[in-house]
Amino acid sequence: MKYLVFLVIAIQISLKVVSxxxxxxxxxxxxxxxxxxxxxxxxxxxxxxxxxxxxxxxEIYDKDWKKVFTHQGNPKSVGGQISFSPDEKxxxxxxxxxxxxxxxxxxxxxxxxxxLNGHAQNINKVEFSHNGKYLASTSSxxxxxxxxxxxxxxxxxxxxIYDDSSVGVSFSYDDKYIVTGGYNKKVYLYQLKAxxxxxxxSIAVKYWQNDVCFHPSEYEFxxxxxxxxxxxxxxxxxxxxxxxxxxxxxxxxxxxxTGEYLVFGKxxxxxxxxxxxxxMRVFENIYxxxxxxxxxxxxxxxxxxxxxxxxxxxxxxxxxGIEPSRKSLIAEYMSSELTSAQKIILTSGVIENILKNLxxxxxxxxxxxxxxxxxxDRKSKLKSEVLALLQFxxxxxxxxxxxxxxxxxxxxxxxxx
Numbered sequence: 001m002k003y004l005v006f007l008v009i010a011i012q013i014s015l016k017v018v019s020x021x022x023x024x025x026x027x028x029x030x031x032x033x034x035x036x037x038x039x040x041x042x043x044x045x046x047x048x049x050x051x052x053x054x055x056x057x058x059e060i061y062d063k064d065w066k067k068v069f070t071h072q073g074n075p076k077s078v079g080g081q082i083s084f085s086p087d088e089k090x091x092x093x094x095x096x097x098x099x100x101x102x103x104x105x106x107x108x109x110x111x112x113x114x115x116l117n118g119h120a121q122n123i124n125k126v127e128f129s130h131n132g133k134y135l136a137s138t139s140s141x142x143x144x145x146x147x148x149x150x151x152x153x154x155x156x157x158x159x160x161i162y163d164d165s166s167v168g169v170s171f172s173y174d175d176k177y178i179v180t181g182g183y184n185k186k187v188y189l190y191q192l193k194a195x196x197x198x199x200x201x202s203i204a205v206k207y208w209q210n211d212v213c214f215h216p217s218e219y220e221f222x223x224x225x226x227x228x229x230x231x232x233x234x235x236x237x238x239x240x241x242x243x244x245x246x247x248x249x250x251x252x253x254x255x256x257x258t259g260e261y262l263v264f265g266k267x268x269x270x271x272x273x274x275x276x277x278x279x280m281r282v283f284e285n286i287y288x289x290x291x292x293x294x295x296x297x298x299x300x301x302x303x304x305x306x307x308x309x310x311x312x313x314x315x316x317x318x319x320x321g322i323e324p325s326r327k328s329l330i331a332e333y334m335s336s337e338l339t340s341a342q343k344i345i346l347t348s349g350v351i352e353n354i355l356k357n358l359x360x361x362x363x364x365x366x367x368x369x370x371x372x373x374x375x376x377d378r379k380s381k382l383k384s385e386v387l388a389l390l391q392f393x394x395x396x397x398x399x400x401x402x403x404x405x406x407x408x409x410x411x412x413x414x415x416x417x
Contacts, residue, residue, distance in 0.1 A: 029315055035057075093105060104116065121139055136171065138168065143162070145159050163184050182209055185208060187239065189201040257301075257328065258302070260276050260323070264295055270285070293307060
């Protein structure tokens, strides 16, 4: 019994240490803007940073914080919505020249390669699927549009019509499901069947829904309103309420890349929830902004958090104690030297297959007895092992075989397309 007590105490102390590992400090302030900041986020591999401003301006920065693109549409269309494609090749920018269009910007040369016109009113959210094959958009015209890449263009595949404004939309981690919510006080669940999404369940809720967001690796999602955050699970393809936290939520909600935390704005504060327990709980309140906080976004590698506000500032926070996404792990093992073709094939299934086939001894953290030469040698072996697996899945994806060991030839049109 005595040993059991000691064990319980040790576990409690361990849990406290783990929770205290999550720290944040202000890294950078973006300010001096003439209007509020609607959104700000890093691209999946953190080579770009995009910010949207209330006068309908979009700015894109490179990894050295050099501004590489700026565009201002109609100021009356106010702040736009953005989403990076998972391969970091494109940025979808809603409210490009009006409040109901979407520009697809190719990041390599910063060119607008397509403008989507599927909505009749203000666009509220855009989001790429995790495999990059689909783009979803919501609007005050009561519709959700699902766009599909085909022949190097996004085409309108489906349109879901509701009886009030559509606001939130989110893909499950494997893109098998879509969840939507809006001002008609309902939440809808769709399942992918033969390249189209079919409605399989819906529930009524008490309040307008400001946003919905799927967990990055589980069939779990959250919804937000002005009065509460609700967490749901999928049980036999039915929406099942898990728990509710009574809390004021301004606008958007967003998980970090492992699903341990959720960030959003509450009046002029930034709130971070701990999502690892049976019940959601407030983990941290950040008092930094001077006005309404629209939301926050974690970088995929877990190193940064961005928050943005009507006080005309965006704050970049440096984090510790946040695990990187599975995709970011592969990028780290490759020293961030991923080709465009390799980024394209990194779906959730491929990522899991690569990680589970790695030599476990190569991915261990450096210990105090390992010399620099030994550590660098181990990193080199790990990189070679990841590269071999990437080559295998790249060849499989494009249906080709390498002619020379260690090299793979991919038709240019397939990479571009």
